[in-house]
Amino acid sequence: MRFLIFAVVVLAPAGCGPSSLAADGAKSAGGVAKARNDIVDTSVRGGASLKAAIVLDNESSGETPDGYTFHTHPAKVEKVYLPAAPGESWAITVSDPLKIEIGQTTDEKTSDGTVQHVVRVMSRAIGDGTVRFERHEGTDPAIAETRTINFMAH
16 A cells, blocks of 8 residues: 555656646647537538537627527626617526626627627626526517526536
8 A cells, every 4th residue: 555655656746747747738739729620510410500509609690599508617708699679678687696797788780780789798606597688679568588598607
């Protein structure tokens, strides 16, 4: 038993010096970047829709659909894109304010000229949460549309 512990103590520092960590990190960083670029194979079933979801997660390319899930991490700001029309408003309900924070909301024009309501949402802690968006038309208290967006902070 003493020999095993001694061997671990002696061998561990030899392979984990600062220079070897830096070299390993540089090697793996290139591999990770390549792996992230190759992760979505659009030739397989569902690959194209996954690729579209990743684009939606990263830029304004359409409305965020009901049931969409952001895979995120604490302190990263995600953008939820909702339709915007004159006289309409969106009520926002957060499942857990300790995990999810609503930031700035703006109306932004897209490249095709349509206007979208953009809500910035930040996960504050690791865990899952939801944000419920309720669209109201004018002064009518009835809910015209509901979208529930999920956030999984890893």
